[in-house]
Amino acid sequence: MKILIAYDGSSSSDLIFRDLQRAGMPEEVEAQIVSVAAEWFPAPGSFAMVEVQYFNPKSVWQEAHKWAEEATQRLRKIFPKWNISEKVVYGSAARVLIEEADVFHPDLLVLGARGHSGIGKLLLGSVSQKVLRSAHCSVRVSRDHEERPDKTDNNIRIVVGVDGSDGASEAVKAVLARNWPSGTEVRTVTADLPEAEHMPAPIAEWIHEERARVNSQVESSLAEFDAKGLKTSSVLKHAEAKDLLCEEAETWKADVVFVGAKQMTKMDRFLLGSVSASVSERAHCSVEVVRPKNVAK
Structure with a gap:
């Protein structure tokens, strides 16, 4: 199994380490950690609110390297048999992750639910949603399991959306x-279909089938x-x-x-938000959006 992990040093991306321990990972995995030296500029007129360090490319690059090294060390302690590499790339987070996924061809791309800063939180949709729409692999958005202290046991609990589709079959296969x-x-x-009792005959027949x-x-x-x-x-x-999910x-x-x-056609990218992207954004737990590997671009 190949996994691409996005890490930016934030408390949100720290959750990835706990999440992966409860994700049913195999003992042997080829994992690549990607840290993005953010390419970001404030809107005109907002420079006074931005710290100078945001405009120091060397500092940003060094910090991204520090994040990558830290993530590699932590992951090796948790999964000693994994083959782990790290990579630092300068650019826009969403674009970098999508491009690196096309190069690395992972089975799964893992990222935190929020960004590194308050600005990152505001831009959650601009990263995770772009990745969900455009990545050609499965994507897991990690969230904290310790936010549910009233859970009475430590058993892993998995919800699987089943709707009769090929996508649902892939989700089931991923769990298995x-x-x-x-x-x-x-x-x-499963979200049930409407009752067919008062529907016209052709529609009622389709609903039953x-x-x-x-x-x-x-x-x-x-x-x-x-x-x-x-x-x-x-x-x-x-x-x-x-x-319902x-x-x-x-x-x-x-x-x-x-x-x-x-499968990721152009229309699917546009419509993805109807279920999977919406769930990934709203759910109180981690969400894994499953696609077959090597989905055509």
Whole structure:
């Protein structure tokens, strides 16, 4: 497995280390840590609010190197068998991560939910959402699991969005491919279709067929999870998928939501925010948006 990890020294990116320990990672991984020497300039008229250090390229470059070295050392302590390299690139964070993913060809790109500064927090959508739309690999947005102190056990809890699509199949495959510890729980979450009782005949027939197809995928997914030794449950409710996934993840105190994304056509990039990008932005836990490896550009 190949993983590309974005690290910027922020408290948010620090969460990546804890998150990866609960992500079912294999013992042997080729990981590359990327730190971006940010290429950023304030809007006209705002220079008075910006510290001088933002305009010192040498200082920014040195700081990015420090972040990369720190991340490498920490990751090696956690995963001693991993083959870890580091890279520092000058430029825009989103653009650099997308380009490095095209070069490194990772199975998974991991980044924190927030940026290095208050400005980074405001620009969350400009980095994570751009990466989610444009990266040709799976993307995991890491969040803190310790923000849920009322969780009564330490079992890993995984929510998987299942809707009958190829993307959902990829999300299920991604969960099955990981090495989960004993006690790990998986819950499939499905937004049910409207009732067909008062619909015109062609629409009612389609709804019945589609519901049967989705239910079949849910049942087969649960069977596969059971066979892997995972504790399973399922939720089926009438709701918007993006709302239901976030609500169930929060109520159940999930560690992560796995959700699939369609193959990345230009139209898919435009429509991605309807579910996966929305969940990645709103969920209170980590979110992994799953794509097949080597998706065509």
